Amino acid sequence: MTPVFPRALLGVAAILMGVAAPARGQLLASERATLSQTVDGTTVSVEYSRPLMRGRAAAFGDVVAWDHRWTPGANWATVFEFDKPVEINGTSVPQGRWSVWVDLSPEKWVVILDPREHIFHTRPPEDGDDQIRLAVPVIEGPRVEVLTFSFPMVRADGMDLLLQWDRSNVLLAIEIESTFTTVLEPDAAAPFPGIYDITLSAERLARVPPEHRPDSIAVMTIEYRDGSLMGRLTGGWWGEEGWDFVLVPRSATVFNIGFVMEGTVAEVWYDEFVEFVVEEGRAVGVESRIGDEDELDWKGTRRH
Numbered sequence: 001m002t003p004v005f006p007r008a009l010l011g012v013a014a015i016l017m018g019v020a021a022p023a024r025g026q027l028l029a030s031e032r033a034t035l036s037q038t039v040d041g042t043t044v045s046v047e048y049s050r051p052l053m054r055g056r057a058a059a060f061g062d063v064v065a066w067d068h069r070w071t072p073g074a075n076w077a078t079v080f081e082f083d084k085p086v087e088i089n090g091t092s093v094p095q096g097r098w099s100v101w102v103d104l105s106p107e108k109w110v111v112i113l114d115p116r117e118h119i120f121h122t123r124p125p126e127d128g129d130d131q132i133r134l135a136v137p138v139i140e141g142p143r144v145e146v147l148t149f150s151f152p153m154v155r156a157d158g159m160d161l162l163l164q165w166d167r168s169n170v171l172l173a174i175e176i177e178s179t180f181t182t183v184l185e186p187d188a189a190a191p192f193p194g195i196y197d198i199t200l201s202a203e204r205l206a207r208v209p210p211e212h213r214p215d216s217i218a219v220m221t222i223e224y225r226d227g228s229l230m231g232r233l234t235g236g237w238w239g240e241e242g243w244d245f246v247l248v249p250r251s252a253t254v255f256n257i258g259f260v261m262e263g264t265v266a267e268v269w270y271d272e273f274v275e276f277v278v279e280e281g282r283a284v285g286v287e288s289r290i291g292d293e294d295e296l297d298w299k300g301t302r303r304h
Helices: 009-018 202-208
Strands: 031-039 042-050 079-082 086-088 091-093 096-104 109-114 132-136 137-153 158-176 194-200 218-225 230-233 245-249 254-261 264-279 282-290 295-302
Touching: 031 137, 042 137, 042 158, 042 194, 086 137, 091 132, 109 158, 194 282, 218 254, 230 254, 245 264
Parallel strands: none
Antiparallel strands: 031 042, 042 079, 079 096, 086 091, 086 158, 096 109, 109 132, 137 158, 194 218, 194 295, 218 230, 230 245, 245 254, 254 264, 264 282, 282 295
């Protein structure tokens, strides 16, 4: 008689015989998803399952009942993780991992962050003093078939986290602790405003093909405006249209360069330093250096 082996033993036998057992997946009605966004060293992450409408008339009041505490997802509770403290819609949220729940009603939603992260969706937590609660507006938008989190906006001081499902949109404005400031007191800023003639270093010019080398000396103008040192480079490498920036202080005479777009700081170049030479309370020269090797990029002499 041919022996009959249980299915589990067949899998073990296949491994012992060096035969690959068939790979098995797990198809879920609401598949897991993760996303994250980093701004200025602060990372916000979301872990959630993604339920679908599947032809049903409405997500809320049909798939999910009103007057119900719901995790915005399915299966295990949705989790937000912050690797540094943040503010959400003006409310302080400590660093850590938080399960996410929503008290649903047709009039308003209240988002609840609970420090107990590993909770199944059918066992929502009771109210507690260690929870963070956010009353949020719900905006109607185009129909979205599958529940979706996204980061539709990233700023120098934070990001927006958007929840969409069916026609409901909920926006969470997240603000971070910035690692930089552009603000200087008038006395600290006083040595630097002026006009400087700028030339590229010999090392930089040597790497540029002759046909692409600038044919004129650039001009850097520094002004103290609205509490910050605002700069503009024109001519030479930067062309006639020029380039606007802000100086981000690192010490009394050393600055990073901040890239300005539409009047706000969009990016800070931490690998490039601008250092001024100050004599008798007045800057007379300036150098820009790049990278860990402190390579000279360009230098300037004060014109007046």
